[in-house]
Amino acid sequence: NAGVTQTPKFQVLKTGQSMTLQCAQDMNHNSMYWYRQDPGMGLRLIYYSASEGTTDKGEVPNGYNVSRLNKREFSLRLESAAPSQTSVYFCASSESGLNTEAFFGQGTRLTVV
Amino acid sequence: KQEVTQIPAALSVPEGENLVLNCSFTDSAIYNLQWFRQDPGKGLTSLLLIQSSQREQTSGRLNASLDKSSGRSTLYIAASQPGDSATYLCAVLRVSWGKFQFGAGTQVVVTP
Numbered sequence: 001n002a003g004v005t006q007t008p009k010f011q012v013l014k015t016g017q018s019m020t021l022q023c024a025q026d027m028n029h030n031s032m033y034w035y036r037q038d039p040g041m042g043l044r045l046i047y048y049s050a051s052e053g054t055t056d057k058g059e060v061p062n063g064y065n066v067s068r069l070n071k072r073e074f075s076l077r078l079e080s081a082a083p084s085q086t087s088v089y090f091c092a093s094s095e096s097g098l099n100t101e102a103f104f105g106q107g108t109r110l111t112v113v
Numbered sequence: 114k115q116e117v118t119q120i121p122a123a124l125s126v127p128e129g130e131n132l133v134l135n136c137s138f139t140d141s142a143i144y145n146l147q148w149f150r151q152d153p154g155k156g157l158t159s160l161l162l163i164q165s166s167q168r169e170q171t172s173g174r175l176n177a178s179l180d181k182s183s184g185r186s187t188l189y190i191a192a193s194q195p196g197d198s199a200t201y202l203c204a205v206l207r208v209s210w211g212k213f214q215f216g217a218g219t220q221v222v223v224t225p
Contacts, residue, residue: 004156033212033213035215040122040217041217042117042202042215042216042217042218043202043204043215044215045212045213045214048212050211058212090156090157092157092213094213100144100145100206101147101159101162102147102159102204102213103159104149104156104157104158104159105156106155106156107154107155107156109154
């Protein structure tokens with residue numbers, strides 16, 4: 001039971017570099033999410049995808065882009081990394097509908113220097 | 114805008130004591146509320162999901178209550194153990210927004 005799988009687990013980038021964080025789920029969920037977690041601030045939603053082919057901005061979308069490649073995969077791209085994007089990034093998925101439970105990946109710890 | 118607050122931010126108790134963790138939210142129009150556990154450097158593990166029509170949910174030593182009218186949920190952990198040391202987060206799924214919104218968490222330390 002893999003659940004939600006994120007790659008890579010750790011990454012160090014230089015300011016201005018780009019990278020893509022990968023996420024895949026094997027639970028046949030419609031909804032997928034990208035969150036970032038910073039000390040004392042909880043998890044904040046970056047982008048959301050309600051279904052394959054649709055994406056929506058969350059609370060903190062600036063500096064990020066996403067792609068819902070298919071039902072399983074939802075990637076997050078940093079086009080030009082900035083030190084303010086140093087964070088731990090979590091991907092999650094859930095069924096759509098009213099009484100839905102969220103499942104999380106193990107996170108990607110990103111440092112931008 | 115929905116605010117989700119968890120107080121206290123940190124808590125230390127001796128082994129065997131019961132833990133009481135609080136979560137409050139300003140918008141009572143929610144679909145459900147979910148409690149998670151997070152160990153250092155790890156992802157989030159779902160503990161309990163309370164649907165909006167429910168008042169409580171139980172799993173082993175864990176019991177979570179929900180009072181939508183007052184905008185509160187409480188997670189009780191009975192007879193705490195050192196293995197319960199972790200950060201506990203609550204998240205609400207709002208009717209108006211459709212996505213999960215998180216509190217900042219309560220960091221719990223259970224001392225032997």
